[in-house]
Amino acid sequence: MFRAKFKEAVICFSNPRVTLPYPFGPGAELPEGFRGKITVDQTRCIACGGCANVCPSRLIRFYDEGERTRMEFILDRCTYCGRCAEVCPEHAITMTLEFENSTDHKEDLYIEQELYMATCARCGRCFETENAIDKIPVRRHREGRNFVGPSMPHGGPRARQRE
Ligand code: SF4
Numbered sequence: 001m002f003r004a005k006f007k008e009a010v011i012c013f014s015n016p017r018v019t020l021p022y023p024f025g026p027g028a029e030l031p032e033g034f035r036g037k038i039t040v041d042q043t044r045c046i047a048c049g050g051c052a053n054v055c056p057s058r059l060i061r062f063y064d065e066g067e068r069t070r071m072e073f074i075l076d077r078c079t080y081c082g083r084c085a086e087v088c089p090e091h092a093i094t095m096t097l098e099f100e101n102s103t104d105h106k107e108d109l110y111i112e113q114e115l116y117m118a119t120c121a122r123c124g125r126c127f128e129t130e131n132a133i134d135k136i137p138v139r140r141h142r143e144g145r146n147f148v149g150p151s152m153p154h155g156g157p158r159a160r161q162r163e
């Protein structure tokens, strides 16, 4: 017993240190492709729902509230799998390098965003997010139509009415 412990101590002291003094000193350099806390760029999101469909933790929720679509990300359930960022067609979700996510405040791990819906000029019904409509003239599908234009910050006429 004593000999085994002595042998173990010799092995421990004869090898270099393999742990880091983190959090009292610098941690390891993060590798390329590290998956930390997600961020969502509201100006890119078109509320397609792709991220919610693939999220294994089911932490992304959509609420259809008439003129707006509200999205919630409840990140205390996030497993940092990166699937949401992988499928997002608009590259609105980014996996940051942020890994120090322990907190006493739930709101630190909560993202909420509201996307306004463009409204049909004829029937008045909401039909698509303004972010998606904004992209149409850029892609040159409907350039010249009366309700979209490249210089409009938020798309259609309803956006102007709200301002
Ligand atoms: S974040 Fe991306 S995948 Fe999720 S709803 Fe927005 S555009 Fe779609």
Ligand code: SF4
Pocket: 038, 054, 055, 056, 057, 058, 059, 077, 078, 079, 080, 081, 082, 083, 084, 085
């Ligand atoms: S990283 Fe994975 S678990 Fe976290 S929000 Fe994205 S899909 Fe869901």
